[in-house]
Amino acid sequence: MDPLLKDAYSATRFRESAHRVVDILADHLEASLAGKKPQALPWIEPEASLAYWQSVGEEGIELEDFCREVIDRSVQISDPKFMGHQICTPAPTAVIAGLITDCLNNGSGVYEMGMAGTAMERFVIQTVARQLGLSEQASGFMTSGGTLANLTAMLAARAVKSSREDWSQGTRGQLAIMVSDQSHYCIDRAVRIMGWGETGIIQVPSDDRFRMCTAALPELREQATRAGRQVIAVVGSAGSTSTGSFDDLREIGKFCREEGLWFHVDGAHGAAVAFSDRTRPLLSGIEHADSVVIDFHKMLMTPVLSSGLLFRNGEDSFRTFAVEAEYLFAGGAERDWFNLARRTFECTKTMMAAKVFSILAVHGTQLLRANVDRLHELCRRFAVLIRQRKHFEIATEPETNILCFRHTGQAGVPTDLNALNNHIRQRLTQAGRHYLVKTTLRGKIWLRTTISNPFTSETEMVDLLDAIELVAAESGAAMMS
């Protein structure tokens, strides 16, 4: 054997480097969580980042230096000043689970390649089903992200509700789904991937709190039918990506049952609230959903990617991909729970359940409850702090950990508020101390924060608002002069 191979697989080498790398990561985590790093977003221009990694790739690097450089050249998700996208501060237990499963490298597509991962996956799905109040017949699987989970759910809806044989004969005619104008773009994308085109999406307007106007559903459906489109499903958002608003799932479910439509809930962000008694009422009515998506990597402390797709009637989950790869699934058409690739896009799939499973098994659901409650509380506190200041407004009362707000300009200075808030976000990104994002709602630009780190406190919130006021004052002064 080539000595290179021998050395690469040396257990001694693995033991020593892994110990050293874990020490570096633990130091990083400690400093990061304590807010001791100066920047949550140590911004590097794309070309500079590329040039750096190209040179490292060409010249080579020691593993420990590699670890330090990756840390320093990445977004500091564990920094309490990170309030940007919806991604979580990963629980160290789940990080370690990732190391274990990467080392074992089993899959979880077919049972014989991933005995532990497959069984863990079933436990995770059952736990979520219980939290959501789904029936005993519920079943599902994990898949690579909410986007893919939503597409898979739409394909299942089509298989169950469309009278035509789209899977075998290609897509013809005019199917459509109804979803609020606040839905995640992946729903629109799923519809277009299925070949339904832009008329495949019927946008339902949202109310002043960005929740679907469910009263509009019957009329919109009638219009669609008159236009020759067959509506097969309604998608509720729980919560929406921009503002974290929860649609009235009870009303949507009632409409779907009366009309014989598939009821899907995109709970990628917000289905996590099912883990707390205090927040679960936001999901009232979800127990009637035909399918539900949940992301464990958003509020549930799990490293990316880790998503679940649940079906109220487990049988439905087998109908998505009706053609089977026989070499993988010897044994015919049995609806066995343990050959997951029958029901998922992935063929080779990571042991993705292990990360969230490790949280459930080592800490219990009470840890997830504590996290959901904490983030929820922090976000409400943030709304109070914003309200206490003069020149701010919030888009809508936060329902989970997402909050959109904006600066309303200095008194007496005529200001283009979109330009001002754009400018604020740009300046803060350049400074890199805080990380927040922006979003556009009905033509207005808002600063958008997701409180995703349980170590964030009032200190970081006040600090952020002060920084925003400073930028606004500077640009106000510039306009006056």
Ligand SMILES: *Cc1c(COP(=O)(O)O)cnc(C)c1O
């Ligand atoms: C984040 C999100 C998605 C997409 O999920 P990914 O895991 O990022 O693919 C879909 N829907 C909603 C409501 C989301 O918040």
